Amino acid sequence: MRVMLVGSGELSRELVLAFQRLGAFVIAVDRYADAPAHDAADEALVVKMTDPEEFADAIARVRPDYVVVDTNAVAIDALRTAAESGSTQVVPGVHATQLSLDREGMRRLAADDLGLPTAPFWFAGSVAELAAVVEHAGFPMVVKPVVGVPGQGLSVLLRPEDVEPAWQRAVDAGGRVPHNRVLAETVVEIDYAVTLLTVSTEGPAGPALHFCEPIGHRQLDGDVLESWQPQPMSEAALGAAKSVAARIVRALGGRGVFGVELLVRGDEVYFSDVSVRPYDSGLVTLRTQRLSEFELHARAVLGLPVDTIMISPGAAEVTYADEADGRPTPRPESAAVLAEVLTVPESDVRLFGSHEGAPRLRLGLALATAADVTTARDRVWQASATLRRLWQ
Structure with a gap:
């Protein structure tokens, strides 16, 4: 093959x-x-x-x-x-790939064609248009690029002077795919955000969807992405999340791993975004699942059986640097720092090299597992804080 x-x-x-x-x-x-x-x-x-x-x-x-x-x-x-x-x-398919490059098309598919619940949203093609949207809708607002993976180039607007920096950050996030439109949406009061990894497969019995345990996540000042699995959800919220994910993935078509981003408040679930390939918030599956998001993607592509068995609660933190600032040089005592990181129980680490054209550079990944999510998150905070000393 x-x-x-x-x-x-x-x-x-x-x-x-x-x-x-x-x-x-x-x-x-x-x-x-x-x-x-x-x-x-x-x-x-x-x-x-x-x-x-x-x-x-x-x-x-x-x-x-x-x-x-x-x-x-x-x-x-x-x-x-x-x-x-x-x-x-x-x-994952031509249609899914095309919409993954067009957040406007993706949002209109979800909200207008499928009727999925979303936060109120608008699109703007200039700073002036974005300012007009904000004046109409009020603060706070979230601004995202129309091109890029979920989480990149995102800003929260709290005052008029935030508009121009948010516009610039969003249009810069496209990297090698230039664009001049942004998505602006009202901030919805939520309890948490989740990624529901949804695996679309094609086998002898026909198409099928498989769901991983929900992954909770949060961005810390744009420099760190924390994620954990499983994110506790009510039975009603989890059912609604799977329904939303199934509808958007079936509409996109193709097969592989789809990272469906959802906002949850109580039992209410709002569609936010979807990635059509493995990406950062799913990195926690390198330690929590029998098959990681990458192994699931490969199996789905090749038409092989998959399972989404979670073998341990866990957490992960990705540390980033801005491309404009360049990749920091690791400190000379890197071996000692890594040794200290790995003294954290059930911890693991990945260090990343350079990748040209990425608007946000990954520096390192800390992982930890435990008998429960709270302990796993405590462990990964400790491991990640130590790991960041490599570049400070």
Whole structure:
């Protein structure tokens, strides 16, 4: 089985290994040489993935069984041509990939076509339009880019002087996919936010959806993302969450792991966003589940059986740096710091390399498990605080 992995960042390395363990030959593609996943892949290609002709030519030369999209910078027309040829399968699917690059289209699908509950929202194409939306809707408001993974480029507006910085942060978050529109939505009073990882598969019995235990998460000043699994939910809220996730994933089509972002208040559940590939809030599954989000994605792509068994409560923290500030140099005493991190019971760590073009650089990941979520979160706070000393 030949898998062409489009996008070769740090998380793509995990996907490469997951596919290889299942016997696949992986060709990792990115726009520059020595991308993080290139070293792990069986073959590496440097291709301008946003150029329809160059990208289509690369697919034709490689002749993969599967084209797996793991980036926000890709030419949709080339993917559509490959899918229509009948010789390769595009995952998660052309429609899902296209909407993953268009938060406006995704939100309109969810709210207008499917009737899913969402916070009141508007779109703006300039600072002036955003200011007019804020004047109409009032504070506080959340502003997000129309391009990018959930959580990146997000701002909370509390006063008029927040409008222009929020606009700039959102349009910059697209990285190599320039855009000049933002999503603005009213802040809904919630109890917590969750990611419901939903695995869409196609087997002998037909299409099926599988749900992981809900993952709670929160962003700390934009520099740290904390997540934990499971997030306690009422039976009614969990049922509503699965219903919302199932409807949006079925509407998107395709197969693989979909990270459905939801806002929860009591038993009420609001749709917020969806990622069509494994991403940061699901990294906790590297330790909490029998199969991580990357292994689930690989199995779903290849048409193999999956399970979403959680083997232990756990927590994770990802530490970031702004691309504009450059990647901090680890301190000389890094070995001693890592040794101290790993003295935390049931802890683990990942250190990340560079990835060009990412608006937010991942520096490191701390993980911890325990008999309960509270203890796991305490452990990961301790491990992550120590780990951050590498760059301070």
